[in-house]
Amino acid sequence: MERINNVSKIGVLSDTHSKHLSEQVIKVFSGVDLIIHAGDHTSREIITTLEKTAPLVSVQGNMDPDALNLEQQTVLILNDKFKIAVCHGAGLHANTAERMYKKFAPEKPDMIIFGHTHLAMNKLHNGILLFNPGSPTRGMGCNSVGVISLENGLLHSEIIKL
Numbered sequence: 001m002e003r004i005n006n007v008s009k010i011g012v013l014s015d016t017h018s019k020h021l022s023e024q025v026i027k028v029f030s031g032v033d034l035i036i037h038a039g040d041h042t043s044r045e046i047i048t049t050l051e052k053t054a055p056l057v058s059v060q061g062n063m064d065p066d067a068l069n070l071e072q073q074t075v076l077i078l079n080d081k082f083k084i085a086v087c088h089g090a091g092l093h094a095n096t097a098e099r100m101y102k103k104f105a106p107e108k109p110d111m112i113i114f115g116h117t118h119l120a121m122n123k124l125h126n127g128i129l130l131f132n133p134g135s136p137t138r139g140m141g142c143n144s145v146g147v148i149s150l151e152n153g154l155l156h157s158e159i160i161k162l
Contacts, residue, residue, distance in 0.1 A: 003077045007033045012146035014038035014115025015135035019045040024162050025136045038115035039088030061088040085109040089116030120144045120159040
């Protein structure tokens with residue numbers, strides 16, 4: 001469990017499957033305090049680019065090489081208030097959100113961030129926010145990323161279509 005404080009805005013992405021990010025993604029993430037990547041970077045270049053923008057928390061996706069040395073999952077405590085679980089997901093896309101919920105619900109997170117499906121999701125399920133930013137390069141329907149705001153003791157999440 002990692003504690004990170006003084007966070008008010010977070011950029012979230014997953015499934016980049018590329019060595020490069022569009023300027024549009026960098027623009028959306030301009031001014032964020034933290035970036036969370038939920039796996040399938042597939043290259044060290046993506047990590048380097050994101051780290052130049054803001055501090056980065058990343059987990060390993062099913063397509064990431066072991067050489068990236070990423071954890072399979074992590075739980076973050078933000079501003080000593082919000083518990084956020086991060087994991088890529090695996091297996092059939094149809095049940096990824098439910099599997100992520102079952103995996104982390106016993107830890108009682110406020111939010112579960114996951115990827116894998118390339119399909120954006122921002123949905124409250126039994127009091128836990130399930131958040132998938134989609135993919136900025138291979139989105140299902142459209143390319144997208146996410147932005148999370150923590151202000152006035154509240155957590156607000158949105159999907160940004162690119």
